[in-house]
Each structure stands twice: as structure tokens, then as C-alpha cells.
Amino acid sequence: MFPLKEKDRRVVQVLLSAGCCPRCVLRFCCVGNQATYRLSCKELFTELHMFLNDDKSKPGAAEYNQPPCKKIRLQDSEKNDDDTGHNGAAKLLSSECVLPDGWVQTCTVCLGILQDLCERDFVKKVCGEVDSAGYHFSSLVFSVSLPPQLLVREHATWLLVKQEVGQQGSFLTKDDILQLKEVYKWITHPLLSEELNVPVDGKSLFEVSVVFEHPETDGDCHFLATVCRDCFRPTKNKQSVFTRMAVVKALEKIKDDDFLQQFPYQLEPPKGSCVAQEIQCTHNSVYVAGRYNKFSRTLPQTPWVIDGERKLESSVEELIGEPLKKMFKVDHLNFSSSGREDVDVRALGNGRPFAIELLNPHRISFLQQELRELQEVIKSFAKFNSLGLKLLYLCANVLCSLQKINNSTDKIRVRDLQIVTREAIGHMKEGEEEKTKSYSALIWTEKAIGKNDINFLEELKDLKLDQRTPLRVLHRRPLAVRTRVIHSMRVEFIDQHHFHLYLKTQAGTYVKEFVHGDFGRTKPNLGTLMNMTTDILELDVESVDVDWPPKLDE
Ligand code: ZN
Numbered sequence: 001m002f003p004l005k006e007k008d009r010r011v012v013q014v015l016l017s018a019g020c021c022p023r024c025v026l027r028f029c030c031v032g033n034q035a036t037y038r039l040s041c042k043e044l045f046t047e048l049h050m051f052l053n054d055d056k057s058k059p060g061a062a063e064y065n066q067p068p069c070k071k072i073r074l075q076d077s078e079k080n081d082d083d084t085g086h087n088g089a090a091k092l093l094s095s096e097c098v099l100p101d102g103w104v105q106t107c108t109v110c111l112g113i114l115q116d117l118c119e120r121d122f123v124k125k126v127c128g129e130v131d132s133a134g135y136h137f138s139s140l141v142f143s144v145s146l147p148p149q150l151l152v153r154e155h156a157t158w159l160l161v162k163q164e165v166g167q168q169g170s171f172l173t174k175d176d177i178l179q180l181k182e183v184y185k186w187i188t189h190p191l192l193s194e195e196l197n198v199p200v201d202g203k204s205l206f207e208v209s210v211v212f213e214h215p216e217t218d219g220d221c222h223f224l225a226t227v228c229r230d231c232f233r234p235t236k237n238k239q240s241v242f243t244r245m246a247v248v249k250a251l252e253k254i255k256d257d258d259f260l261q262q263f264p265y266q267l268e269p270p271k272g273s274c275v276a277q278e279i280q281c282t283h284n285s286v287y288v289a290g291r292y293n294k295f296s297r298t299l300p301q302t303p304w305v306i307d308g309e310r311k312l313e314s315s316v317e318e319l320i321g322e323p324l325k326k327m328f329k330v331d332h333l334n335f336s337s338s339g340r341e342d343v344d345v346r347a348l349g350n351g352r353p354f355a356i357e358l359l360n361p362h363r364i365s366f367l368q369q370e371l372r373e374l375q376e377v378i379k380s381f382a383k384f385n386s387l388g389l390k391l392l393y394l395c396a397n398v399l400c401s402l403q404k405i406n407n408s409t410d411k412i413r414v415r416d417l418q419i420v421t422r423e424a425i426g427h428m429k430e431g432e433e434e435k436t437k438s439y440s441a442l443i444w445t446e447k448a449i450g451k452n453d454i455n456f457l458e459e460l461k462d463l464k465l466d467q468r469t470p471l472r473v474l475h476r477r478p479l480a481v482r483t484r485v486i487h488s489m490r491v492e493f494i495d496q497h498h499f500h501l502y503l504k505t506q507a508g509t510y511v512k513e514f515v516h517g518d519f520g521r522t523k524p525n526l527g528t529l530m531n532m533t534t535d536i537l538e539l540d541v542e543s544v545d546v547d548w549p550p551k552l553d554e
Pocket of ligand 1: 022023025
């Protein structure tokens with residue numbers, strides 16, 4: 001049964017005469033049956049036609065078939081006599097002036113969105129774009145951006161229908177009308193799902209978005225700016241003040257009379273439909289974290305480039321990042337860590353926590369065969385068994401990355417590699433300054449020393465240092481004096497001019513400067529404490545006491 005009632009007859013006539021497509025007619029008649037909208041435009045037209053001609057004795061039928069419909073067609077064909085394409089067809093229709101089998105006129109309200117732009121051919125075009133973008137995905141979000149003038153046209157049509165309904169003694173609020181976007185979803189989601197063979201899911205991390213534009217009617221919104229000036233304030237990031245939000249706000253404010261003075265009830269039929277200006281695929285970032293050890297004294301943490309020239313061939317960031325890039329098929333990543341060490345400083349012990357944002361990954365899950373190979377590895381990770389299958393795939397991906405990173409180099413080693421949330425990365429950064437770090441340093445002394453000359457260092461607890469910004473970092477950090485604390489020290493005598501110094505310090509302490517004094521810029525320093533010149537030959541980070549990310553069983 002076609003879900004229209006006798007009371008809708010007059011509204012259907014008015015809307016068809018105003019150049020509405022069948023789906024817009026149904027929306028304004030508050031039809032909430034999804035299946036009805038999924039019929040083709042042609043079928044819907046036939047149904048509407050049958051509905052109106054159901055009882056010719058009713059006054060509506062004849063009226064509908066004759067003047068209003070004809071008027072629009074004639075206007076259209078007269079105006080565009082020289083044009084070809086659908087206007088030619090419109091001319092043809094005008095002479096017939098019966099309800100056409102194929103509706104070729106672009107809808108005055110939805111500008112084609114609920115005509116061709118929601119049907120199978122268009123959805124196939126979108127799916128073609130998705131295929132060629134080369135993503136692996138198991139579900140998707142479909143988002144659509146509509147030109148703001150649709151809101152104005154919707155408003156005008158609502159006023160028209162409200163007046164019509166009012167004459168029948170009823171009332172129609174804007175919320176009663178079925179939302180264009182909602183109806184668009186009802187029609188397109190099943191088609192997308194069918195074509196791509198995955199569910200459309202609002203929670204999916206993979207998004208396909210289409211931006212529709214209709215330049216021909218862009219001017220529709222402009223009168224609102226003179227009536228509701230407040231709503232259209234220029235903002236930095238927006239190209240146009242006529243955003244959807246601003247137009248919605250203005251339409252809420254504007255009085256019906258003011259609107260009608262500026263904008264016609266009867267809308268001009270547009271020459272063409274909206275165009276999909278952009279079809280884009282994106283996948284939300286995936287975040288991984290772990291700890292790294294660095295065993296090399298010639299490896300910088302991040303790529304070392306000065307004036308466009310590479311100084312060292314690799315970096316921790318690249319050694320960890322490249323395998324991840326390949327596995328997850330990403331173009332770009334953001335590397336961050338809990339502090340950093342100099343190029344000649346090793347990171348030992350449990351390693352330094354780091355986190356990587358993988359932007360727009362094209363692949364987060366494994367092929368079946370790869371999965372099977374990894375299954376055994378995963379089984380040993382009891383922790384993962386309780387997680388969902390999707391996460392399991394992700395974990396498999398990460399484990400494989402971990403192996404690849406560790407097999408590719410002996411300069412670094414990664415552990416505790418895992419998927420984390422964006423929020424969790426905050427744990428790594430927060431309180432970074434309050435954390436402690438442990439170092440071991442190889443010290444050289446100018447004067448000969450005996451075992452007992454260095455023992456006093458172990459007695460010093462919570463030694464406060466004033467450190468002026470070191471000369472070596474002055475080019476990238478502002479000049480300042482920072483107070484840092486060396487919590488404790490331990491010594492190991494080697495020979496008359498060498499000893500090992502183990503330090504537990506507040507994070508951010510410049511250890512090298514504490515040893516050689518940095519021309520008196522760090523006070524006190526090892527030299528002033530020992531009353532001789534001292535220098536640092538080697539430095540290792542023994543531990544970074546940030547208990548994130550959580551340790552995983554090896
Ligand atoms: Zn429409």
C-alpha cells in the first residue's frame with residue numbers, strides 16, 4: 001500500500017507543481033516508511049500519479065494535471081530553448097503535459113540529491129573511488145556534506161506546505177518533515193553495503209565522505225546575511241560565512257514574513273543537479289606505543305638534517321617508523337617520546353617510552369593467510385584473547401611490526417609495542433619533569449685520583465643544581481636558569497684518571513654539563529665538587545622511570 005492518505009492529496013499536488021521530486025513530496029507528507037523511499041524515482045512517480053488519479057471526481061486530480069505543472073515546464077523550456085540535454089526533454093514534456101514516465105527535471109528542493117545522486121549508478125561511482133583508494137576496511141562511515149542553500153529551499157517549501165496544511169485546519173512543524181539526510185541514508189546505506197560487501201557502521205574508523213555543491217544556486221543564502229547579520233560573522237578558517245550552522249541559526253531566527261519578502265515560495269527550477277565535488281576516503285589515526293633501547297653512539301633520535309643536508313644516515317624514529325609505515329600502509333607518522341637522548345648517548349635498561357601516531361592507515365588488518373601464520377604467536381598472549389577480533393588483528397599487526405623492527409637492525413631494540421588510545425599518549429607527556437632518570441657516565445679526571453677521593457660523592461643526597469641553558473642547545477632553547485636535582489650518585493673506581501659515575505636525577509637534568517661544568521654555567525658541577533677539571537667520555541641512559549606504556553609479557 002502506498003503510504004499516502006486522502007488528506008495528503010492537496011499537498012502532493014502543490015509540491016509536484018512546485019517542481020519537487022517524488023521523494024521530497026513524501027518527506028513533506030511525513031512518510032516515515034524507509035522501504036518506500038527505496039523504490040526508484042520512476043516507480044515513485046507512477047505511484048504518485050496513480051494516487052492522484054485514483055478518484056477523478058476529487059477536485060485535485062484535474063487541477064494537478066493541468067496548469068501548475070504545465071506552467072513550470074513551459075517556463076523552463078522557453079527560457080532554455082537553445083540548450084540541449086534535459087531542457088530539451090523538459091520542452092518535450094511541456095507539450096505532453098501528462099505525468100512523465102521518466103522525471104528529468106531536477107528537484108527544486110533537494111537539487112537532485114534524492115534523485116540520481118542517491119541511486120545505484122551514483123553509489124557505484126562512489127564505490128569505484130573507494131576501491132581505487134586502496135584501503136582495507138571491514139566497515140565504513142558514510143558522510144555527506146550538502147550545500148547550505150538546500151536549507152533555504154527546504155524552509156521555503158516548508159512555509160508553502162505549512163500554509164496549505166493550515167488551510168485544512170492542521171499544523172505542520174519543521175520537525176515533522178523527514179530530514180533529507182536521513183532519507184538519503186535510508187536509500188544509500190543498503191546500496192553501499194551491497195556494493196562494498198561491508199556494513200555501514202557509525203562507529204567505523206574508516207570514513208567515506210562526499211561533498212556536494214551546487215554553484216548555480218549558491219546565491220540563495222545571501223539575503224539571509226542582510227536580515228540576520230549576527231549569524232554571519234567572518235571566521236578565520238572558513239572560506240565562506242554561509243556555513244550550514246550559520247544558515248540553520250538564521251532560519252531559526254527569521255520571521256516567516258521577512259523570509260517570504262525576500263525569498264519566493266515558488267522556487268525556480270534549477271538547470272542541473274548538485275555535483276559531487278569531492279569523494280574522499282580517510283581512516284582514523286592508529287596509535288602505537290612502546291619502549292626502545294638504543295645501543296649506538298652514532299644514532300640520533302630523529303632524522304638529523306642541517307640546511308637540507310643529512311648528517312647521519314638513520315635515526316631511531318626511522319628505524320621504528322619505517323616498518324610500521326609499510327605494515328599499516330601510511331604516508332605519514334608523528335613520533336614522540338618521553339624525553340630524548342643525544343646522538344652519542346645510549347638508552348639501556350627498560351628503554352625509553354615512545355608513541356607513534358600513524359596517520360590515515362590504509363591497512364589495519366591482516367589477510368587470512370598472514371593471520372594464520374600469526375595465530376600461534378597471538379595465542380601465547382593470553383591478554384589479547386579477551387579483546388575483540390578487530391583488536392586481535394591490530395595486535396597481530398603490531399607484533400609483526402615488532403619482529404620486523406628488531407630483526408632489521410642491531411642499533412635499537414623495541415619492546416612493549418602495543419596499540420594505545422590517543423588519550424593514553426597524554427600519560428607519557430604528563431609529569432615528565434617530575435619523573436626520575438638514571439644514568440651511567442664514564443668520567444675522566446685531570447688529576448690522578450685514588451679510590452677514596454670519590455667516595456664522598458655517594459654521601460651527597462638531593463644535590464640542587466642551577467643550570468643555565470647549555471651552550472650546545474642555546475641555538476634552539478631560550479636562555480634561562482633551571483634548577484634540577486641529583487637525587488643520588490654511586491661511584492666505581494677504574495684507574496687513576498677514570499671512574500664510573502651512576503646518577504639518579506630529576507628528569508631534564510643536563511648530565512653532561514653537570515660533569516664538565518659548561519664553563520661555569522652549571523653550578524655546582526663535578527669539577528667544583530672535586531676541585532679539578534673533569535670531563536665526560538661516555539653517557540648511557542639506564543632507565544626512564546615513566547610507567548607507561550604498560551609492560552607486556554615477552
Ligand atoms: Zn527532491
